[in-house]
Every structure is written in structure tokens, then in C-alpha cells.
Amino acid sequence: MSLKRTPLFDVYKKYGGKTIDFGGWELPVQFSSIKEEHIAVRERAGLFDVSHMGEILIKGEQSLSFLQSILTNDISKLTPGKIIYTLMCYENGTVVDDLLVYMLGIEEYLLVVNASNTEKDYEWINSKKIENVTIENVSSDWAQLAIQGPASIEIIEKLTGISSDEIKYFTFLDEVDIKGIQVLLSRTGYTGEDGYEIYCQSFEAKKLWEALMDEGEEYGLIPCGLGARDTLRFEVKYPLYGQEITDEITPLEAGLNFAVKLQKEDFIGKSSLLAQKESGIPRKLVGIEMIDNGIPRHGYEIFVGDVKIGHVTTGTQVPSTKRNVGLALINVDFSEIGTPLEVVIRNKKLRAEVVQTPFYKR
Amino acid sequence: MSIPSNLLYSKDHEWVRTEDNKIIVGITAFAQEELGDIVFVELPEVGQNITANESFGSVESVKTVSDLIAPVSGTVLEINEELSDQPELVNESPYEKAWMIVIEPSDLSELESLLNAEQYEQHIQ
Numbered sequence: 001m002s003l004k005r006t007p008l009f010d011v012y013k014k015y016g017g018k019t020i021d022f023g024g025w026e027l028p029v030q031f032s033s034i035k036e037e038h039i040a041v042r043e044r045a046g047l048f049d050v051s052h053m054g055e056i057l058i059k060g061e062q063s064l065s066f067l068q069s070i071l072t073n074d075i076s077k078l079t080p081g082k083i084i085y086t087l088m089c090y091e092n093g094t095v096v097d098d099l100l101v102y103m104l105g106i107e108e109y110l111l112v113v114n115a116s117n118t119e120k121d122y123e124w125i126n127s128k129k130i131e132n133v134t135i136e137n138v139s140s141d142w143a144q145l146a147i148q149g150p151a152s153i154e155i156i157e158k159l160t161g162i163s164s165d166e167i168k169y170f171t172f173l174d175e176v177d178i179k180g181i182q183v184l185l186s187r188t189g190y191t192g193e194d195g196y197e198i199y200c201q202s203f204e205a206k207k208l209w210e211a212l213m214d215e216g217e218e219y220g221l222i223p224c225g226l227g228a229r230d231t232l233r234f235e236v237k238y239p240l241y242g243q244e245i246t247d248e249i250t251p252l253e254a255g256l257n258f259a260v261k262l263q264k265e266d267f268i269g270k271s272s273l274l275a276q277k278e279s280g281i282p283r284k285l286v287g288i289e290m291i292d293n294g295i296p297r298h299g300y301e302i303f304v305g306d307v308k309i310g311h312v313t314t315g316t317q318v319p320s321t322k323r324n325v326g327l328a329l330i331n332v333d334f335s336e337i338g339t340p341l342e343v344v345i346r347n348k349k350l351r352a353e354v355v356q357t358p359f360y361k362r
Numbered sequence: 363m364s365i366p367s368n369l370l371y372s373k374d375h376e377w378v379r380t381e382d383n384k385i386i387v388g389i390t391a392f393a394q395e396e397l398g399d400i401v402f403v404e405l406p407e408v409g410q411n412i413t414a415n416e417s418f419g420s421v422e423s424v425k426t427v428s429d430l431i432a433p434v435s436g437t438v439l440e441i442n443e444e445l446s447d448q449p450e451l452v453n454e455s456p457y458e459k460a461w462m463i464v465i466e467p468s469d470l471s472e473l474e475s476l477l478n479a480e481q482y483e484q485h486i487q
Contacts, residue, residue: 018396018398029398029425030398033398033399034398034399034423034424034425035399035424227398227424227425230425231424293402293446294402294404295401295402295422295427297427316401316424316425317401317402317422317424319399319424322401324402346404346420
């Protein structure tokens with residue numbers, strides 16, 4: 001099977017992008033280096049192609065009550081122009097996907113889902129469909145660029161005349177003009193830094209990329225790949241589907257309670273999550289830091305004595321601080337800060353301990 | 363891409379230099395480029411025996427872990443201690459400062475199966 005490509009594929013080469021297979025997509029893992037790109041976003045600004053993300057449009061008279069029934073967060077809190085982060089769960093409380101919901105208008109919502117889950121999500125949502133709702137997978141019509149980092153505020157203000165006061169965190173403005181391109185400008189991101197995610201029609205994606213790069217150059221804006229996107233989100237403990245959240249992990253275990261409203265009307269997974277909350281949540285997502293020399297990685301097992309107590313969900317050496325840290329899903333009994341544990345790295349048990357998260361705060 | 367002509371190469375992207383019947387091993391410029399920022403290098407102990415085509419250590423970039431594959435068999439005489447504090451040397455100077463191990467080879471004929479610079483260049487194309 002050939003790999004899918006975003007409308008920006010041709011641009012990668014020009015900027016030295018090195019591509020890899022990312023869940024069936026041929027995407028740039030890095031342009032200059034993951035370290036450089038990570039630091040650029042923390043200190044200046046970085047531009048990411050995230051056009052692989054899926055977009056599903058939900059419309060119709062019953063769209064709000066439909067979304068309330070399949071999503072964990074309280075979608076009724078939205079007004080047009082606002083965005084909410086939510087989980088979508090199975091009946092057993094484990095996760096189908098995590099996503100953003102944009103309220104485009106009355107009875108009109110855009111769900112932005114993980115690329116590798118788009119088909120699965122679309123089928124799942126369709127299988128739960130009620131009357132007077134339409135569901136449309138519009139992923140290929142849309143491209144998405146993320147401009148992240150402190151300087152992105154000025155770059156966007158210069159290009160659009162819109163200041164950050166006019167577009168608060170987790171809100172968006174539609175029909176914004178950037179060099180003649182109509183975009184949806186969203187004050188969101190997956191890096192823990194200030195910035196925007198910008199949606200445009202696929203055929204205008206290249207033009208938008210070049211417009212942003214041209215304007216951003218003097219601010220130190222550089223193109224960034226998925227490698228830096230991963231280290232940036234990891235450092236601020238944003239979950240990644242397939243690692244911190246999966247169809248075997250509940251949002252309560254992953255510490256995403258803020259996006260699960262157990263007091264709202266019934267939704268898929270609610271009874272299981274309520275039951276888990278009442279009986280005690282067995283596992284917890286914590287930060288770990290190596291004491292011995294080694295780097296924790298996704299899937300490595302964690303032991304206390306001879307007992308396996310969990311596994312690493314994501315781990316790396318953080319580019320800015322060089323700390324060898326990880327996120328780990330472990331037995332809640334061992335989750336207190338300072339608890340000593342051991343990570344199995346290439347058949348050796350190496351010492352680590354539970355530490356505070358996130359690893360970075362703006 | 364730098365591929366010095368005085369070295370031999372394995373298909374797994376290690377380079378080999380022969381010096382007074384000893385073998386010095388590192389990874390190629392191509393390999394470090396593919397891996398990206400190297401943040402950790404794990405080497406064997408001095409005195410350990412290693413076997414051709416088997417892992418003798420690992421090198422980790424921000425994103426991935428890769429095995430180091432022994433180009434020849436032998437006994438480890440020396441390891442580059444500097445790489446534990448400065449793994450970035452692998453990116454900066456793969457053929458010089460970032461040599462990894464010195465081996466006393468047990469079977470010099472294993473060198474014959476390695477590639478010369480020209481063959482290695484073709485291999486990575």
C-alpha cells in the first residue's frame with residue numbers, strides 16, 4: 001500500500017524534510033534537527049504541517065444531543081467560535097480517540113481527530129448515528145498548519161491584523177484572510193506553547209505555508225517535523241493516542257478527568273467510568289526520571305522488586321533539559337512522587353523514580 | 363556525504379579502520395544523519411567478546427533506539443568513554459572523535475566481507 005501524502009508533500013524537500021511512515025502517512029519527522037526544532041518552538045516559533053489530522057463535520061437539528069451522547073466533555077458549554085477538548089469512549093470506558101470540537105455555528109460542529117484514527121472514528125460515529133444528524137468526513141478537503149511558539153503571536157498579527165486579545169485560547173475566527181487565502185484561525189496547539197492552528201482548503205496549503213515562512217523568517221520561524229511535535233507535547237504531558245490513551249486505558253487512568261463530565265447526561269462509557277471512579281482507579285499516568293544511565297522508551301516494563309507494576313507510555317531525552325524522563329502508566333499504589341522503581345532497558349533493570357509532571361511549564 | 367576511502371564499511375553502517383592488527387569501529391556519517399540528534403551511546407565492557415553481525419551496543423537518538431552491529435568478531439580492548447558524556451560527538455565527528463570501540467579481531471578473514479568506500483556509497487543510494 002502506498003503512503004498517503006498531505007498537500008504539502010512537495011514543500012518538505014525544499015526545506016530539507018526527512019520523511020517517515022507515520023501511521024500510513026509519509027510525513028516529515030524532522031527538517032533541521034529535532035533538538036533545534038524543539039528549542040525553536042520554546043523560544044521563537046515553529047511551523048508544522050498537520051494536514052494529516054482528520055476532520056469530521058456534524059450537522060443537523062440533533063447534532064448537540066448526538067455529540068453529548070458520544071463524547072465525554074460537556075459540549076453544551078460551547079458557543080459558536082469556541083473549541084473544546086474531549087475524549088470519545090467505548091462502553092467499557094476505554095478510549096476511541098481524543099479530539100477537538102469546534103462549534104462552527106448553530107447545529108454545526110467540526111471534530112478534529114487523530115490521523116490514524118480518522119476511518120475508525122468515522123465508522124464509530126456513524127454506528128451511533130441518530131435521526132436528524134449528518135456526518136461527513138471532510139478530511140481531504142482541509143489542510144492544517146500549526147504555528148507554535150511565542151513569536152507566532154506577532155507573526156500572525158502582522159499577517160492578519162488580528163491581535164491575540166481578539167482570539168482567546170481555545171477559540172477561533174473563521175474567514176480570516178492571510179495573503180488572499182481564507183483560513184480558520186484557531187488559538188490552539190499541541191506543544192504547550194502559545195500559538196495557532198490554521199485550517200485552509202487543501203489546494204491553498206502550499207501558498208499558506210510560504211506566506212507564513214516568508215513573514216516568520218525574521219522572527220526565527222523554522223519548519224518543524226513530527227519528531228519535535230512529539231517531544232514538545234510529551235514535555236507538557238499532552239497525551240498521544242496509542243501511547244497514553246488507547247482502547248485499553250480509560251481517561252481517568254490517564255489523568256484526563258477535566259475532559260470527562262460524569263455529572264452530565266448519559267454518554268457512551270459513562271457507567272463504566274463512574275464504576276471505575278467509585279471502585280478506585282487502579283492505574284495512574286505518572287512522570288518517571290532515570291537515576292541510572294538510560295532512556296525510557298514506549299513499551300518498556302516497570303518493576304518494583306519482582307513485581308511488574310506498569311509500562312512506559314512515552315519516553316525520551318528531553319532536548320532542552322537533557323533529562324531522561326518518561327510518562328508511565330503504573331499501579332496507583334506506587335504513584336507517589338519519589339517512589340523508587342526500575343525500568344527494564346535491554347534486559348537490564350535500571351533505577352528510576354516517580355517525579356512531578358509536566359516536565360515543562362510555560 | 364562523507365565516506366572516507368581509507369575505511370571499510372558494513373552494510374549496517376559501521377565503519378572499520380585497521381591499525382596495528384587492531385580494529386577501530388564507529389558509525390558512518392550516513393548513519394548519524396539518518397538517526398538525527400544522538401543522545402545516548404551504550405558500549406560493551408572492555409574485555410567483552412563480540413561476534414560479527416550481532417549487537418555490541420546501541421545508539422539512541424531523540425526519537426529512536428538502534429543496535430550497533432559488530433562488523434567483525436573479537437575482544438573489546440578499549441571503548442570511547444567520552445561518548446557517555448558527549449554522545450553528540452557521533453553527529454559532529456562520526457569518523458574521528460566518535461570512534462566507539464577498539465577490537466582485537468579473532469578472525470581477520472571477516473574483513474573480506476566488508477565493503478570499500480565505493481561499494482558502501484552504492485549501498486546507501
